[in-house]
Amino acid sequence: MEGREPNESKQDLVPTSFSRARPKKKKLKKDGTPYKPRKGWGPYRSVPNERSVAFNLQLDVQNLQQEVKNLLALREILETKVLLQRHTQEGSLCRLVNEYLYVFRKGVVPNGVVEERDQRAFMHHVMDPDVELGPGLPRGPDVIMDQMENYCNFLRFVSLTGVVDSIVVAEDSVMVSDAASFVFQVTRNTIEMIFPHIMGEEWLVAQLVGQNAEMEGRSTFHFNPAGKCYRYDVEMDFMAAFMGIVKDPRIVDMLLGRALIAYNGMLRVTADECEPEDEEKAPATATDDIxxxxxxxxxxxxxxxxxxxxxxxxxxxxxxxxxxxxxxxxxxxxxxxxxxxxxxxxxxxxxxxxxxxxxxxxxxxxxxxxxxxxxxxxxxxxxxxxxxxxxxxxxxxxxxxxxxxxxxxxxxxxxxxxxxxxxxxxxxxxxxxxxxxxxxxxxxxxxxxxxxxxxxxxxxxxxxxxxxxxxxxxxxxxxxxxxxxxxxxxxxxxxxxxxxxxxxx
Missing domain, CATH: 3.10.450.50 (Nuclear Transport Factor 2; Chain: A,)
Structure with missing residues (x-):
């Protein structure tokens, strides 16, 4: 250590065995100052590492894009398979019922209009020619069309909405059921055609005429292997609908007790045609001569x-x-x-x-x-x-x-x-x-x-x-x-x- 010159570098002090591993001489700028080392992206600290990571990420993106394409192709295959299975939520029968609700969302259009013929043709397309509507009731799609016309003529038809919520598969049939909501207005014609027994009760008629009501209902389609509806069931909650107007269950019972509403919600159908044999008959009406x-x-x-x-x-x-x-x-x-x-x-x-x-x-x-x-x-x-x-x-x-x-x-x-x-x-x-x-x-x-x-x-x-x-x-x-x-x-x-x-x- 003695006799060392002040300007002597530290490298001169390294032993001779390490003198061969001297570092490279750094490049200098024109002004003689050294270049600053370039830092890489993120934690990689260098450009080569940064380029390597970017390349790997690009490969991952390409792999993900290819996987998405494969999944899209698989989805198309599954959708095609679902369409072939009629009893699923996306199957042909479910779509047919939804289309039925859409076609009759405003009831039946007046006679003579082109759409009325289209609706009747659609009804014949959905229903079997001998579709069953209930015990003792007439059969056929024309009967359903007549009942739809009755609902439009006897009531002021406002709207019909619904959605399929149940599908039951049997050996040789598929049962598709929907929950529906029917909005209508009570008119004077409603009283005359459906509730004629209260024509003399002006106090009750005045409470009903002009009132809007919403009736919850359910329709069930029974499809055969040919895709035709061979049985059609309808449930209409008239009691709840008129309870929203009258509020008194005893008055509603009097209103509906002798109403011309038959099985399956059919209007203006005689009781002899649809009443079960064991059902208790209503009391006889008053006559002018006892x-x-x-x-x-x-x-x-x-x-x-x-x-x-x-x-x-x-x-x-x-x-x-x-x-x-x-x-x-x-x-x-x-x-x-x-x-x-x-x-x-x-x-x-x-x-x-x-x-x-x-x-x-x-x-x-x-x-x-x-x-x-x-x-x-x-x-x-x-x-x-x-x-x-x-x-x-x-x-x-x-x-x-x-x-x-x-x-x-x-x-x-x-x-x-x-x-x-x-x-x-x-x-x-x-x-x-x-x-x-x-x-x-x-x-x-x-x-x-x-x-x-x-x-x-x-x-x-x-x-x-x-x-x-x-x-x-x-x-x-x-x-x-x-x-x-x-x-x-x-x-x-x-x-x-x-x-x-x-x-x-």
Whole structure:
């Protein structure tokens, strides 16, 4: 270390064994300064490494592009295979049902238009010539077209939308089902053609005409191996649709109970053609002459059937309340169903019934009177037949109702305004006693549940309790209004074992 010159470089100090590995002499710029080393992209620090990575990435991109092309080709192959499988969500049958919903999205176009012929041709293309629509119903695609025209003529057809949501595959058939929504408007023609039984109920007609409704439904297509629909089922929820308008299930039940709507949602089809044989038939409608029903007494073979006929006659004759003056049918009921000598013997059942109907018609605007369930009867004992039935009175509250039934609430203008003009449905329990030997009605009792009828109008329980407690029903309709439940008045039937003869009879 001693004697080293100050300007002596460090390389001179390296041992002789390493002197051969001297580094390259760096290139210098013109001004004598060395070049700065060029840095590569990212972490690679050098241009060669950067170029190598870029080349590898380019190869990866090319490989991915080729893989995408292969997947696209595979997708085309799978789509072609799906089209050959008719029972998939993308199959031909599913597309055919969606096309059916699109073609009839606005119903059937008027006759004479070119599109109407196209729709009919499309219907024949989809449906089998002998397509089944239900038990006892006519068959064929033309029947479906006629029903589509009925929906357009009887209702104001707004729109029909739907989507396939279920596919079931069997051995020799495919069932394709769709959930649909049908929007329509109720017109006067709707009432005349579908609900003719409420033509006289202007209070109900006024609530329906002009209202829009949305009805949920479902149609199911049953396809055979040839791709034709050999069975067509339709489900329409009329109850929910009209509940959105009327809001009262009892009124909707009265509306749809005798509507001309048959099985499979078909309109204007007679009940004899589509009702199952074991289905309970609706009660007979009221006629202008009840004498014909009374003359058929000898055709009734058992006391139970005879008593049932009396109940049916009562609800048929007073279906719209007591007419003033009473109609011929109502006069005949009073004449033939009660003993003419009952008043002289002190039996006031006939006079009590007349007074109640007169008082009810005077106090309320009686819109209709309906039976709610099958009558219960006890005709096994030697005593008179006891009949129980549940009914509903459709009553409109008028200003005269306030004066006669609710005079104590007259100072309360808010309560009066809530009640006047409203329609209430009042449940009632009826009890009839019929003499087996003569066939005459010997006893009549009735209990009205006014609180249940007014609960929909008076939501406040305190207001409801006040109005009902102040009602003069006993003074207006008589003592039977406050009778206890009639179920306690029936004698207890003695249990007995039924034989095969009893069942067959």
């Amino acid at each position: 004498g014909s029903t009374c003359d058929n007494r000898q055709l009734v073979s058992t006391p139970s059937e005879f008593c049932q006929q009396i109940v049916d006659d009562y609800f048929a004759v007073f279906a719209k309340g007591l007419e003033l003056p009473p109609s011929r049918a109502q006069e005949d009921f009073f004449l033939y169903r009660f003993d003419p000598q009952s008043n002289s013997r002190g039996d006031s059942s006939l006079s009590r019934l007349k007074e109640r109907w007169y008082a009810l018609s005077e106090a309320f605007d009686v819109l209709s009177f309906h039976q709610q369930n099958a009558a219960q009867m006890d005709c096994d004992s030697n005593s008179p037949c006891q009949l129980l039935a549940q009914a509903s009175y459709f009553l409109r509250i008028t200003s005269h109702t306030i004066d006669t039934v609710f005079p104590t609430i007259i100072p309360y203008e808010l309560l009066v305004s809530k009640l006047v003009g409203k329609v209430i449905v009042v449940p009632a329990h009826l009890s009839l006693s019929v003499d087996k030997s003569t066939g005459y009605i010997t006893g009549f009792k009735e209990r009205l549940n006014l609180a249940a009828g007014m609960a929909d109008i008076l939501q406040d329980q305190s207001d409801l309790d006040f109005v009902v407690s102040q009602a003069l029903l006993v003074e207006v309709l008589g003592q039977d209004t406050d009778l206890p439940p009639l179920t306690s008045s029936l004698p207890t039937a003695t249990p007995r074992t039924m034989s095969i003869t009893d069942i067959l009879n």
